[in-house]
Amino acid sequence: AGRTPFLWPLQNLVLWGLGPALGFSALAATACATVMLFRRRELAVLLPLAMVVAIVGFQGPRFVAYMRYFAPAYPFLCLSAAWGLRALPGLAADFSEPVNRALDRVHLPVRISSRSLARTGTALAVAAVLSTLWWSLSFQAIFTAEHPRLAASRWIDENLPPGTPITSEIWDDSLPYPIPGFESSIYPIVATFPFDTDSPAKVQTLVYGRVEGDPTAGLNGADYVVIASDRARAAVRRLEREYPATIRYYELLDSGELGFELVAHFESRPTLFGIEIDDSGSEESFTVYDHPEVRIYRKTAAWDPERALALLLQAHPERAINLLPRQGKTNGLSFTAEGAAVQQAGGTFSDLFDRDGFASHLPWVWWLLWIQILAAAVLPWTTWLFRALPDRGYGASKLIGFAGSGLLTWLLVAWGASHFTNWLIWGVAFAILGAGITTAVLRRDGLVADARSQWLHWVAAEAVFLTAFFVVLMMRYQLPDLWHNYQGGEKPVELAFLTAIARSTEMPPYDPWFAGGTMNYYYLGWFFAVVPMRALRLWPEVGFNLALPTYAGLAAATVYSAGAGLAALSRRPHVSRSSAVSAGLVAAFLLLAIGNLDAAHQAIERFQSLNLATVAADGQPVYHWSLFSDTPFLGGAVGLLSGAYRWVFQHGALPPFDWWRPSRVHYPAFDITEFPYFSFLFGDLHAHLMGLPFFGFTVVLGITYIASVPGSRARSWALAATMGVAAGLVRTVHTWDFPTAVLLIGAALAAGQTLRRGPWQQRWWDFVGHAALAGAVTLLVFAPYTQHNEVFETGLVRARETTRANQYFAHFGLFVAITLTFVVVRYREELNAHRASSRNIAFALVAGPWEVFALATFVAGLTAFTWRWGLTTVALSLLALLFLANLLWVEYRRPQRDTGRILATALFAVGVGIAGGVDVVQVKYDIARMNTVFKFSLQAWQVYAIASAYGLWYVAQPRRLMPSASNPGRLGALRWVPAFVTVTTLGILLAGSMLYPWSGTRARMEARFPGSPSGTLDGLAYLPYGF
Template identity: 30%
Template sequence: VAYTNVYGQTHTAVRASEWLVSQGPEGSQVLKEHWEEAIPNLDGHTISELQLYDDDSPSKFANVARNLADSDYIVFFSNRLYGTIPRLPERYHTTTPYYELLFTERLGYRLVHFEATYPRLMGVGFVDETFARPNLPTPVGLENFNPAPITLNLGHADESFTVYDHPKVLIFQNIEGLDESVILGRIQRAARTNGQSHPADERPDAPPKSPGTGLMLSREDAEAQQAGGTWTDIVSVDGWTNRMPVLGWLVAIQGIALLTVPLGFVIFRPLPDRGYLFSKILGLMLVGLIVWLLASFQWVAFSRGSIALALVVVAAASLVVLRRNRREMLDYLRRRWSVLAISEAVFMAAFLAFVLVRMANPDLWHPWRGGEKPMDLAYLNAVLRSSYMPPYDPWFAGGYINYYYWGQFLTATLIRVTSINPAIAFNLAVPTFFALTVGGAFSLVYNLAESTRRRLASAGAAYRGRGLHWSPAVAGIGAALFVTVLGNLDGAIQVGHGVKRVLLQSEPFGQFDFWRSSRMMPPDPPGHEITEFPFFTFLFGDLHAHMMAMPFTLLSLGIGLAIVMAATNRIKPGFLDPVGIGRLVVVGVTVGSLRLINAWDFPTYLIIAAAAILLAEFFVHGGFGLVMLVRAGLKTTFMAVAGYVFFLPFHQNYETFFNGLGIESTTNTTVLWQFLAISGLFIFIIGTFVMSDLRHILLRGLGLIWRRYSRLRRSLGPEAFAETEPPDSAWGALATVAIVTLAGFALTAAFTSSTLGSTVPFVAALLVLVLISGVRRLLSEHADSPQHVFVAIMVSAALLLVLGLDFLRVESDIDRMNSIFKFYLQVWVLLALASAYLLWRLGHGKKVSLLRLSPPKKAWVLMLVSLIASASIYPILGTQDRLRDRFNDNVTPLTLDGSAYIDDAVYRDANGDIELAKDYDGIQWLKDNVQGSPVVLEGVTPTYRWGGRVSINTGLPTVVGWQWHQEQQRWDYRQEVGKRIRDVQTIYDTQDPQEAMSLLRRYGVRYVYVGKLEQLYFSEEGLRKFDDGLGGELTKVFQNDDVSIYRLTGSAF
């Protein structure tokens, strides 16, 4: 109703055109912006364009000033340009002040007319604000505009409204007739004031910032951070752990895990394996949490001492549990030691296997496929050197890391314990997270299968010893393979193309491309989707957020399963059961930690945890009811609050820059073949199980539909009322609805696939079947209802993610790049776990000869084997290709040292060649000789090049690092990133020692690094001043053929 006020009137652009035609003399010179619509019916006027999306340059604004001087009017059809350009100040440092001058009548133009229409309802106008988001002044004359007696400002609206539907049209008239040179001079002076002469926080128009805001450390915190973190105090190069790093690392991991086993035994008591492998993840999380809290509240600095204190706390808690449950634990160990032995063997095999993979290609950088390793290593080293949390930012001197860094913190905790060189520890951390993920997947599905087997046996179900006695363990191993080892089906596609080339085209087979399989949604654009899967993630080896979060997502599922299974015991837990409350706290902390490790995982696993709590309450109360819902709501709230409170210091410091839900409409949709090429194996298994589970209901539904059709046909004949329809069961009616719904989806897909996407109807249909299967088990007395419904929750969550991504994406994403990347990893894990369990469930208790199977079942087995074989190609051929992908194709002996490639590597930069070994000599000198964590100045290059190598490999803070990463993490302050880059350029290029010293003091620089990179990127004349000592303020402390390092003297610093 409110929008009738918009659509019931003439479009704003038409009304603006009518005004200009009636008021502007014929032949007037009218300016519009390029990439923008034009108002209609201006045939009698001369139209010119302002090229404002072009990069800022002197020639651009010479043309702008000339056009402004020569024209009579400027027409803004919408906010398309002025709503976006000011949000990129580092690129448009002159265009932004141009708009500010124009809107405040300082370029000789005045707003003489505007047209705006907004939705209205009962005297209330709903206004979309177009000036606040780009931080522009409201044009003079619009300040007091109110389209209704009561106006609600709803902020910025979607482009479809502000640009097309009812744009705000502005018409400015040239009143003063200023000369071209006057206009250009005003724009240039404003540009210098805006970004050149003042730091971002000192600009006259910048809002005042109180201490602690703007993602900057206070002076006291900055001094504390720089005073600590001496490299030689942290890393013992000559210690035994660096001579035998694998052993030292394992001692730390297994020691922490052993201390946590008693706690895990109680938390996971409802599970058959008592959460043995989950205890490894739990132990790392608990120790890390205690150490992190001590450092965050600045009670105890991050050190071996704080870690020892945390270990004592965990050990004391475990000792209390052990004393109370000693007999039960010993009895369990005697009876089930073989399960624990298999579990430990699975973990160790996974860890050692990936240690070998990392040894075969340990390089922590690559000229064009270095990935995020430089950032990961820089942040890891910075966290390692930080005394308190939040850690200082190595790429923004004086600031702190505004990123989910907790995975790096846990890794740094292990490094602090072992004193292993981070370049080696990085390549031990990747196998660790791999093995923890393998262990989590194994444990979850083993417990699902074993608990199902026990419940079926106790219920007298048809399990008479046939089949594999160890089938639950086989299911667990299958889950570990499905989640972490198998690849998507692109491996088979690449092999098929190779065979085609050999057999049909008489060409070579070609080389397998490991990278291609992570980009399964061509073309780009649109989309730019990243379609990683866990094995690619671990094989590629970025110690990045999405990798480190995987074990903790599985831990949250494991605790969720324990909560559900505890509710199915004969003795129901009370509402205030201490162990139950403990489980809620632990699952809350686990899910809460995901916000600090990889925030993308947090919503999904929070919802699954809440669903597990709801399911548990359902089983406790035997159905739905008001009391059950209230209890579930209270427990869910308690769980979520616990997860927030334990990480409160992070939330108090972290800034997010996108308000609301942070989502917007998607740019494109997924083609069905792309989805099936990624998840086809899992969908085949899940679809098979669901169809098998619902086969009687579906057949009953089809029969009901046939009978209704026959009845309708007969109703048209003379004996229409001779028969009555027999009654049908409720499930038959439900099946009818399901079949009709699926048919509707099929018709929808046929007619709307071009807009809706072919994946949506398919996935929606499967989701309907999964929900029916889950609800049917939930409402039945079947023995495996808890496990079945829990798996249905996981599958439903995954399918809902797939559906959602064809309608929405995360705000500010590059098309769907990261939205698909982050959420499809979650989809993979959830579907892989479910399909491993459901495959075991399909074969449980069955031992049938393949020769005796019916032809349809033989075809099904053949299809399953083909899919598994296709998914197995990538781990074999993809691994080989990845291991060959070395820096300059150099092959080093097996080693875990991620910096070994540097010894004989030459980087072919666009500006010239750089011998990396010369740089590394300087970097090593800084590690060995610098006390604390002072600021080091180094050159800045385009992102993903050799720039930032000092801060990356030492963790020492530099003035500014990789631009795009810093802009993302400091979005509202990103103009400072560009300013710092210009200041670094000035420091190196200027020949004025005083100017250089002023900037060095501003950023607290203690060391100046001049290597081959700086010699290639900055002027020789400017660099010469460092050798001259800047008037006695610099002392050269290191030099080799390519590198010089200078230290500022005490007086200068």
């Protein structure tokens, strides 16, 4: 129950099946054989290696993975171990030179000869052989001694009079055995049922038996309790939630409190030369068959059935639930008795938070100082790791410092090294600060050089972070309320989670909505906010309102690094060195400072409403300006002009702006179409909001990795490990982003090695190594989270609804226009460069005016044909992906590749794929497509924002939108028309996207309880006015 696939069977195989010395030798030799096979093409190791991999790979993830099922692999493991031990002296001798170089680097006047290392290797090999021999011989002691169950049976025959009732556990052997000269049937057997799920009825049966009033049933009717092995008593401890009273029963037996005392104990251990091996930690089948531990308990005068029943009921068997074995690792999402006691003793609310503490006055100042100091502390590392970015990772350092301190704190708590205390938080913070200062001193010349050369990027990234932080902070000061009666969102849930995490002593935290339960949610985003909140002893309702601007600033700074990085990778001689700054600023702007186009739609509707004069008796509207009122579009245009006239010259009052409607542009479907500005304006501290900077961080890492692979092997390995951490962070902050993040990381690793020069074998194995490292880091570092997290339903199904093209454009309209502009410019560039020799089909489709007209006709027909079935968005997305994929292919085949352009094109494709993919598949058991559209559209928005920032930067370069005067092409003097139309269209769409921050913010600030105070960060200050 709750065993880890592969690791648990391998642990048993190494420690018990082969013995530690032989087991570790076999593992080391197998690892070396793997390296030799792929690095040196040593085919001699192929057969044993293939057998081991096949057997372990097949049996390792099985539900039943006992050692005996791995027996076919043992000969090959022994063969590998023998080969490895034989080669160990020579291998050790080869390390003489590297060892001496390492000693020289640390200035130790010591030299180690190859002969000494060879002798050391020989000694280790001999020690491994001798210890394996001792290990195997020690197990012979089991079979030279009497079997414990036979010894127990003999003891029963010699000490218990005939007719003495004794217990026997179902699913275990019943004692005594029938041995020569002994009649086992003379002892009445009282059956117990330890593997039945606990309940008050089971406890009643255990004490009194199944038949009420039977004096010979249950413990009350037994004189002796016989435990024939640890099969039941060891197994039930792995499912404490299902067997609380059964576990309590065994504990009371051992302590004597139940009214039974231990009178006989039989065991047989592996022993040689007086040294005994305790193999009780091995798998069940290794001990319970040939050398089980048998215990016999005798009833004493202290036995009282009512008292025994009361003691067992104290374990609350009524709370027991039937669990699947795989749920053992989470204990049914419940605390163990020990864990619950630790959480309850973690301190009172006032012990952890102080309303009048030093940080309670201007709390945002202290909070911001915490973030800035930690960001500065990690800057000496990020400037090395993100060397390929123009800002040297300055933007990402905000997230790394903030989340890094939280992650280290969480790891120490989750792995059981410490409780979650303020001392731990401050200790980790000072450790990071100390390490940062030390690194800064060691790298002071490089840091100074980076600051001088990249100061503009550092100032821009800092400005982006602070702007986003303070804008959202002002929103929270203006509207700090953490609930509203019909537009309050999920803030009570989030505040409860935030408080529960802050008050938890161990991880996972307790669940405030499930008494006695652990939090089964992706909670690390709140945990990271709790760390400064606990350190500063701020109340949760204040920390909540400070976490919102924090994640806004982190998202902005992170995406700045991505946008500037793309532009810097695509730098041209005629482009200024500082132009990448503009791409980074635009990326942050497009992510956080705009809304979708529904606000523009509302603006048109609001002005048109002023044209309505009255409604006639027959229900028909009467307009002030009725020209073309029955003509689509023209009537609307006239109504818009009329409304604008009446608003300007007659001071007409516009109807209220619906700030909520843009988050539901797929109405009447249940789909949620939030965008980042709405999320921060709405103020729900939910996982999708907190996940924004972490998802963006994976993009930053991918860009950095691809740019760094050609230059530094050490840096590329460090980035691969960091990618593993980033994937784990995404999983634990907002799991919905995890699949896409994994795909982005995998694609970045593959692209980095594909675009890199060098032998394909070297690039292939670097990809495999980096991918394995990233995966291992994700699995191992975040194992405490995955081991306590349970997913009940998962999978994908065909999408039950689709998005109309007009709905798609209402949400992603600006990004669609930028994508189209970028694609058109790129195709025109390629056609100009390769018109004569190109045989590319996609280029042929747009080679001239008639071809473009034919393509436009096809697109119009495709739209009309697919509209009936709601597949227009899917069809047009697939078409866009084909054109983008063609650009990627052309770029890949180019001798001198533009890395930034490749990555931007790929990101455009990712955005199109995610946004259109929700029309193809959806998450199983979703409410229609509500959360599928919600979560993945936010991912698409972020990817679109980064790619679009590059796209705007790219097309804004000289001679990109408009042909030069010396080469006007077919347009002649009208060459400026396409550029004018493009810029005008983009400008109109940008203005429409910016209407929401203008109109929506003001409307949102008015959606609160009358009289609720502003100018505070106390999220509960509304309570006296709201109820």
